[in-house]
Each structure stands twice: as C-alpha cells, then as structure tokens.
Amino acid sequence: MKLKSLFILAFVLLVGSACNQSYLDINTNPNVLPTASPSFVFTNALNTSARNIAGNTDGAGSNEIGFYWAGQWTQGNGYIINTAQFGYQFTNGDFNYWDTYYDNLEDYQYVINNADASSQKYLKGPAKVMKAMLYQQLVDMYGSVPYTEALKGGAILAPKFDDQKTVYESLITLLDEAIVDLKANVFSSAFTGSDIIFNGNVTKWAQFANSLKMRLLIRQSKIAGREAYIKTEINKIVTEGSGFITGAEVGVGGPSFYLATAGKLNPVYDRWGYDANGAKRALNNYPRLTKFLIDGLKAANDTLRLKRIAYANGGENASTPGVSTLKEVAANYSGTPFGVSSGFLPANTTSLGPSLLVKGEYNRTYILMTASEVQFLLAEAKQRYADISLAGTAKSYFEEGIVQSFRVLGANVAGAAAFKGSTINNYDWDASTDKLAAIAIQKWIALTNFSGLEAWAEYRRTNLPVTPQSVQVPDAKRPVRFFYPNTESGSNAANVAAQGTIDAFSTRLFWDVD
Known part of the structure; x- marks a missing residue:
C-alpha cells in the first residue's frame, strides 16, 4: 500500500x-x-477519489468499465475494438484499480490518524465515510480484500485478506463511528473550504453515511438468512435520525474548484469532452450509448431522459453547446449494439449527452452518488421488508426515484408524472407486474452516465435488465468480478494465493447469489 x-x-x-x-x-x-x-491531505484525497472513479487523460476509471458491463455504454467504431472490455479477454494485468484505490485509502487513513493531534477532529467523520465508500467499491470489484491489517504503512507490508462479507459488516460499523464523529465535531469555519463535497456541512455527511449504509444493506438482500440483520440495521438508521441525501447529489469539486487549466478540469470533461482550450478530445468518439438502452427509452416514450442521456446522431453542435447537431427527435437517436466493431460511426450513432458533457462546462461537480439511487434503495427496502420503520411506501419511493432521475439529468421533472397511470410496465408502479424488477430497471436507467460501477454491481445482483450479450463473444459467460492484480500477487503472494483459484467468470461475490 x-x-x-x-x-x-x-x-x-x-x-x-x-x-x-x-x-x-x-x-x-x-x-x-x-x-x-490533514486538511490538505483530505482535499487532495477527495479530488483523487473523483479521478480514480471517473478516470482522466491518464486512463479509465472504475466507473467506465461498469458502464460497459452493465450494458449502458459500448465502444464507438472509430477505434479498434477493445477485446479486454468487449471480448472479455483479460488477465490479472488488466483492470488494476486496486493500487490507486489503496493509495487513496492511505490518504484517508492519514487524516483519521492525525486529525486529533492537528486539532482537526471534524475531518475524521468525513474521512471515515469516504474510506467506507472506497472499500465497498473494492469489495464489489475484487471480493475479499485486506482490511484489518491494511493501511498500516511499513508496519505490515503483506496484510491478510478479510472475508468480503465481514468487510461489509465492518463498513456498517465504520459508518456508525463516522456519524458519531460528525455529530461531535462541527467544522471550524476556517477549514470548511477543505471539504470540496459538502463545504463542512456535517448533517449532509451523516446523510451520505446513511445512504451508503442502505447501499451496503440492500446489496445483501438476496442472501438467505440476512433479513433480520438488514431490517435491524435499517431501523437503526431511522432511529439515528439524520436521514438520507435527498433532492441533491453527493459530488466532488464544482465551479469553485475545477478550473479551465490543464489537469484541473472536471475529470469527465477532461477524459471524454474537451481540453482546457475547448478542443474536442479524441475519446469523445469512444463511448457510445447501447442500442438496448436507446431502444428501451424510445419504446417507453421516455424521450425527455433520452435527450439528456445522449446527443442525437452526430453529437453536440460545435456552435451551440448542449444542443445536438441534428434535430432532437427520437428518430435521430441510434444506439450501438454492444461490442460491435464496424458500421457504427460518430455520424450515425448517439454519444454521451448533455447530462454529462457540454462544451465549456469544465467545472461541473463530479457526482459520486445520486439522490435518485437512494430513493430506489428505499423503495426496494420497503418492498422487501414492509414492517421496517421507513415512513414512506415502496410506491412513493419508486415514483420519487424517477422524479430525482429526471432532475439530475436536467430533464423537466413534470415528465416523470406522465408515467403514473400510463400502464407502462416498469414505469407505472401500479401496472408493473414485478415490483422488484421495476425498481431494478428504473435504478439501472437512473445510474446511466453517473455511477457505472454501481450499475454493474446491481446488474450482477439482480440480473436485470436482461441485456444482450457482446457481439464479440455471443456464447460466452460474462465477467462477475476482476482478478486480483499482478501487482498484489507480486508483493503479497501468500495472501493472494490463500484466496484460492479465482475465475473471473464463475467466482461470484458473496452477494451475487444467482
């Protein structure tokens, strides 16, 4: 580490x-x-987290592979097809997010260890929340990981691996500790600027912690024998009283942080959008929205979100930022089949839309978690466990999840109400034949462009929606995890070997039961 x-x-x-x-x-x-x-380290750590998850000009972030393997994005045909991503031909030398994540975790651990001595106790809670989020993502990518012996610097150079289910439980405890720290230590007004997520608002940090707990708990909801544990922990969240994030996102940076300077742009803008001078990046032609996603939105007449998720064929109008080159009507939106290697060029396919990229908007906040995701977590919790103490109904949370999805995409939220009573399966709650499936599918749509890693995890957990196989390998199994990276095998060989033989296509994570 x-x-x-x-x-x-x-x-x-x-x-x-x-x-x-x-x-x-x-x-x-x-x-x-x-x-x-610790305040300097914390600010840098938050920025690093955003760049590790989003990616930048140095390489792809963990979210990117999630968008692909969740069936939301594919590759444009202006490039040679990436066989690791779309042909599933990868080894332990590919998808090494491990090193950058643990490097980042060392920063948060430094803040936790040194906040008291530096009279910056108010940073301990936020650092613990971020530590929990990153560990959750590590488990969702790799399974069992070093936890109790990790982040010890030179004291332990070959940390043991902790069981993935145990790590999840430990993260719930860590988030409980974070909330205690947050309530006990209000930010010093002189240091609120070091918090480039909530500007020192400890209530919002506590709501983020509770929202992450809901994510951890619902991820385990299909495991036999976990119901009592999950219900108890959800009721504890309600009793704690801080609530959940609502009406706004958890995001890093924003207008006062990102600058029109090389290396200081919003990482999404920097990777897939434009450089500091407004020149289009070559990678703007790389990600493409899948045919499955685009056709599904059109079939449901979900065109308001469609026009925010994607630009029409031909992409953004160079002289009118945020507007498509072609007229924005459904017929001008054409998705790309997943993994196809020819015939789908920039001029005749949809690209990443204005919800994500607009020329000149280099200083947008980078989103870590959406309010929409939280509403769908609450909907599933209430649908599965009707007797928990959440105040709303599964229906009310589901419908609010759609509203919040419209809002974060920049679509007119009045359009969400049109699906009530529409009788469209998986959109109209009352007409949906499988309520849990409706929640899963709407969450999948809402995560598009914002949380690819989360979308892939949910796809593995729910098997929904039923997306087409890659054109490159129509009969192959799909990856269910990553291999442990060769860097860890080289420096911590005995503990990696103790995990047994890892098959990226059959060694499922503990919550991936079917």
Missing part, C-alpha cells in the same frame, strides 16, 4: 523550506518527512 499522495505533499513542504537556514540545523533529521496538514 502506497503513501504517494502524502509523499508528494511532504516534498512540496520540504522544497518550500529549502531556503530556510533552519533546515541546515544539525539537530534536524533530514530523513524524517515533514508533517502534512
């Missing part, structure tokens, strides 16, 4: 003091790194 971010900050401090005569004092040990302020 690396301390790269800490070393960089320490180096900056060291260089800054190089002209100070006291540095040459014989009583100063030049081999001891200076101490970095």
Whole structure:
C-alpha cells in the first residue's frame, strides 16, 4: 500500500523550506518527512477519489468499465475494438484499480490518524465515510480484500485478506463511528473550504453515511438468512435520525474548484469532452450509448431522459453547446449494439449527452452518488421488508426515484408524472407486474452516465435488465468480478494465493447469489 499522495505533499513542504537556514540545523533529521496538514491531505484525497472513479487523460476509471458491463455504454467504431472490455479477454494485468484505490485509502487513513493531534477532529467523520465508500467499491470489484491489517504503512507490508462479507459488516460499523464523529465535531469555519463535497456541512455527511449504509444493506438482500440483520440495521438508521441525501447529489469539486487549466478540469470533461482550450478530445468518439438502452427509452416514450442521456446522431453542435447537431427527435437517436466493431460511426450513432458533457462546462461537480439511487434503495427496502420503520411506501419511493432521475439529468421533472397511470410496465408502479424488477430497471436507467460501477454491481445482483450479450463473444459467460492484480500477487503472494483459484467468470461475490 502506497503513501504517494502524502509523499508528494511532504516534498512540496520540504522544497518550500529549502531556503530556510533552519533546515541546515544539525539537530534536524533530514530523513524524517515533514508533517502534512490533514486538511490538505483530505482535499487532495477527495479530488483523487473523483479521478480514480471517473478516470482522466491518464486512463479509465472504475466507473467506465461498469458502464460497459452493465450494458449502458459500448465502444464507438472509430477505434479498434477493445477485446479486454468487449471480448472479455483479460488477465490479472488488466483492470488494476486496486493500487490507486489503496493509495487513496492511505490518504484517508492519514487524516483519521492525525486529525486529533492537528486539532482537526471534524475531518475524521468525513474521512471515515469516504474510506467506507472506497472499500465497498473494492469489495464489489475484487471480493475479499485486506482490511484489518491494511493501511498500516511499513508496519505490515503483506496484510491478510478479510472475508468480503465481514468487510461489509465492518463498513456498517465504520459508518456508525463516522456519524458519531460528525455529530461531535462541527467544522471550524476556517477549514470548511477543505471539504470540496459538502463545504463542512456535517448533517449532509451523516446523510451520505446513511445512504451508503442502505447501499451496503440492500446489496445483501438476496442472501438467505440476512433479513433480520438488514431490517435491524435499517431501523437503526431511522432511529439515528439524520436521514438520507435527498433532492441533491453527493459530488466532488464544482465551479469553485475545477478550473479551465490543464489537469484541473472536471475529470469527465477532461477524459471524454474537451481540453482546457475547448478542443474536442479524441475519446469523445469512444463511448457510445447501447442500442438496448436507446431502444428501451424510445419504446417507453421516455424521450425527455433520452435527450439528456445522449446527443442525437452526430453529437453536440460545435456552435451551440448542449444542443445536438441534428434535430432532437427520437428518430435521430441510434444506439450501438454492444461490442460491435464496424458500421457504427460518430455520424450515425448517439454519444454521451448533455447530462454529462457540454462544451465549456469544465467545472461541473463530479457526482459520486445520486439522490435518485437512494430513493430506489428505499423503495426496494420497503418492498422487501414492509414492517421496517421507513415512513414512506415502496410506491412513493419508486415514483420519487424517477422524479430525482429526471432532475439530475436536467430533464423537466413534470415528465416523470406522465408515467403514473400510463400502464407502462416498469414505469407505472401500479401496472408493473414485478415490483422488484421495476425498481431494478428504473435504478439501472437512473445510474446511466453517473455511477457505472454501481450499475454493474446491481446488474450482477439482480440480473436485470436482461441485456444482450457482446457481439464479440455471443456464447460466452460474462465477467462477475476482476482478478486480483499482478501487482498484489507480486508483493503479497501468500495472501493472494490463500484466496484460492479465482475465475473471473464463475467466482461470484458473496452477494451475487444467482
């Protein structure tokens, strides 16, 4: 596990003091790194989390593969087909998000360990929330991971792996601890700017923590014997009283943080949109919305969200940012079959839409969790466990989830009401024949463009929607996880080997029961 971010900050401090005569004092040990302020490390850690999840010009983030394997995105035909992504030809040298995640986790652990001594106790709770979120994502990608012996720096160089179900339970406990810390330690007004998510609002951090707990709990809802545990934990959330995020997203950065400067743009804009001078990135032609997604939205007359999820064929109008080159009517939106390698070029396919990319909007907040996702989590909780103490009904949460999906996409929320009483299966609650399936499918739509890794995890858990197989391998099994990366096999060989033989197509995660 690396301390790269800490070393960089320490180096900056060291260089800054190089002209100070006291540095040459014989009583100063030049081999001891200076101490970095937890507030500086925390801000940098949040920005790093966004870039690790979103990706940037240096490479793909964990969300990107999720968008593909959830069946929402595919590859445009302006490039040679990526066989690792669409032909499932990958090894332990591919999809190594492990190293960057643990590097980032070291930063949050540094904040947790040093906040008290630096009189910055208010950072402990937020750092624990982010630690829980990143560990949840690691488990969802790799299964069992180092947890209890991890993040110890040089003290433990080969940490043992903890059982994935146990890690999930530990994360619930960690989030409980985070909420206690949040309630006990209000941000100092001088340091709210170090929090580039909620600007020091500890109530919103507690709501984020509760929302993550709901994600962890509902992920386990299909496991036999977990009902009592899940219901107890949900009731504890309600009793705690902070509630859940609602009406707004959890996001990093925003207009006061991202700049029109190379390396300082919103990471999504930087990777798939434009550079700091407004020149279109070559990768703007890479991701394409799938035919399955586009055709499904059109069949349900879900055109308001369609026009926010995707630009019409030909992409964004160069002279009118946020507007398609072609007229925005359903006939001008053409999805690309998943994994197809020819015949679907930029001029005749839909690209990532204005909900994600608009030329000139380099400083949007990078979204980590949407309010819509939370509403669908609550809908499923109430549908599965009618006697839990959540105040709403499964129907009310489901319908609000659709409303919030419209809102975050930038569509007119009045359009969501049109589906009530429409008799469209999986849109109109009363007409939907399988309520859990309706929740899963609407969540899948709502996660599009925002939370690819979450969409892939939910697809593995629910097997919904039933998306087409890759054109590259029509009869092959689909991946259910990643291999442990070769970097970990090299540095922690005995503990990786102790996990047994990993088959990325059959070694399911503990919550993936069918």
